[in-house]
Amino acid sequence: ATSAHPPVNLAVIGGDGIGPEVVAEGLKVLEAVTGPGAFATTSYDLGASRWQRTGEVLPDSVLAELAAADAILLGAVGAAPGATDVPSGLLERGLLLKLRFAFDHYVNLRPSRLYPGVPTPLADDVLDRGEIDFLVVREGTEGLYCGNGGTVRTGTPHEIATEVSVNTAYGVERVVRDAFERATRRRNKITLLHKHNVLVNAGGLWRRVFESVAAEHPGVTTDYLHIDAAMIFLVTDPQRFDVVVTDNLFGDIVTDLAAAVTGGIGLAASGNINPDRTFPSMFEPVHGSAPDIAGQGVADPTATILSVGLLLEHLGFAEEAARVEKAAVADIAARRGQPRRSTSAVGDAIAAAV
Amino acid sequence: ATSAHPPVNLAVIGGDGIGPEVVAEGLKVLEAVTGPGAFATTSYDLGASRWQRTGEVLPDSVLAELAAADAILLGAVGAAPGATDVPSGLLERGLLLKLRFAFDHYVNLRPSRLYPGVPTPLADDVLDRGEIDFLVVREGTEGLYCGNGGTVRTGTPHEIATEVSVNTAYGVERVVRDAFERATRRRNKITLLHKHNVLVNAGGLWRRVFESVAAEHPGVTTDYLHIDAAMIFLVTDPQRFDVVVTDNLFGDIVTDLAAAVTGGIGLAASGNINPDRTFPSMFEPVHGSAPDIAGQGVADPTATILSVGLLLEHLGFAEEAARVEKAAVADIAARRGQPRRSTSAVGDAIAAAV
Ligand SMILES: CC(C)[C@H](C(=O)O)[C@@H](O)C(=O)O
């Protein structure tokens, strides 16, 4: 290693489909910006393909090794659509969510910014209102995602299936607090999304916690929207948002819409962050494994490269993070009207520019 | 009554804010299209204002009277934003949802059609893909809306708040069956929205029921989308949808986005339908009581008038329903570039045209 510091240990999970292809470009940019040897990467073979070969989703020994890494970069996991052998939820609950929960990724960070030159499904009069640049802080360890539920009389005409949303004051407060702190480093505006008029128990808790943390941040303007009303504003007035904080499921829904509005999930980055650094944080593009275009070298690696930017920022490489984002944004802006480039050509171009 | 039949008993709940204003226009159009005396209306004073005056939300005696009606037309309920005396959920859980549950409104019907001439937040290249015309069939009596949940250690740093989504094979099957039947009367395409990769219990039930009802309808093309992915398609390719079927909460979220995409909640109609006719169905605009513009005579009554169209259709007045929709659509088309008219001017124009 040429670096003065010991290398950062980065665990890499390429995953399935286009996952390994986009991750390769992310690593290319990472090396270009930090220099050779600054990061030591270890690859882990996890995902649908491993499960199909070995029957293993996430062996305990692998979980233990991942726990010892400084950070994790993940591509995407998921089988080809025809693969009926992969049970629904196997990889989601058994791998992705298992990692988010095991490593206490309570801040699921999803920046939503419409970069110059990016086509969007929104009309000009919406775009004319101003720049779209907000940050969704999605709770990552609770709510309906905790897997609390079951079925009785399964498969009969009298089956009952339940799903329990579990929300704790501890869990809500820590993510709300993180979101307020991020707001103070941005435009000092925060919007809580929930549905407290129907989900009175969970919504009541979120609201009370939000208001009490707000009282400690008098410089931050607060807003509240029901999740259904938020849908409307996301397409008619996305400029009203700066930091958005919400629960796990609402955050899942809202961030895909936010990604669509800001140019598609091909550009949407995310960080599954453990702000207390008790376990490694994990960075991944919001898109999936896209088996239909896998192996063709045509997947857009930009979301993964932007996720590498979030990873650098989290690890304290603020200057390198800014360079990655700047180079990616310049590359995105230069795409307009140009023929589509290959996955590696995009990676090469951004790596050359950082 | 001049009609040969005894009049239809219509219960009318104007509600709060703009509710009574838009309902008055709905009734104007109803009388114009069915002739005087075809409907006998009884008004019920319910909503925030009644609660503030009397402390009553929905007295049992009123519930019993409503149960005896042939149908219900509702404007909107909800207090002015400043009214901190109205507890969150009081009117939603205590009135709206109470009626939906008591009268077994398991089909919450929300047509989403972009009428000619209506401004939308979507870009031209999305609109150029073709007509947007789909129907959301939202389950209305189960899921996270059932009010099953609670809090422990309330108000302490160790509070836990839960919300339980309850889904029964009985409840899912009846709404899925209704949705398939509607698809056969439309373009024979149906899309299930859920999140079965995370909510494996509820999602598994929905999926199995959907597939078994699909097997009985070989002429209907089926599709499945995770709710997050559906967000993307709603703004990039809404033309892919014909009938959409989903649970109560996902349906709430998706129909507000659908309304935004098709010109806003000022045009979005809904029917809370009991297809078995064991209790009256209830028709209401998707929008709320909009206290900020109440009393000014400027609210758009179109969503309520279109809801009257759904009411007529449900009651078997198919020809009258078609006339109401046609007159409303023609009026909407004629609005482009014209100055905004008053609430009653819009009602007058549509009433004159039916
Ligand atoms: C794949 C799935 C488990 C995941 C989620 O629901 O969180 C994905 O949609 C995401 O947003 O990262």
Ligand SMILES: CC(C)[C@H](C(=O)O)[C@@H](O)C(=O)O
């Ligand atoms: C007011 C509220 C209870 C209601 C719902 O969530 O169903 C509304 O949003 C709707 O969509 O009709």
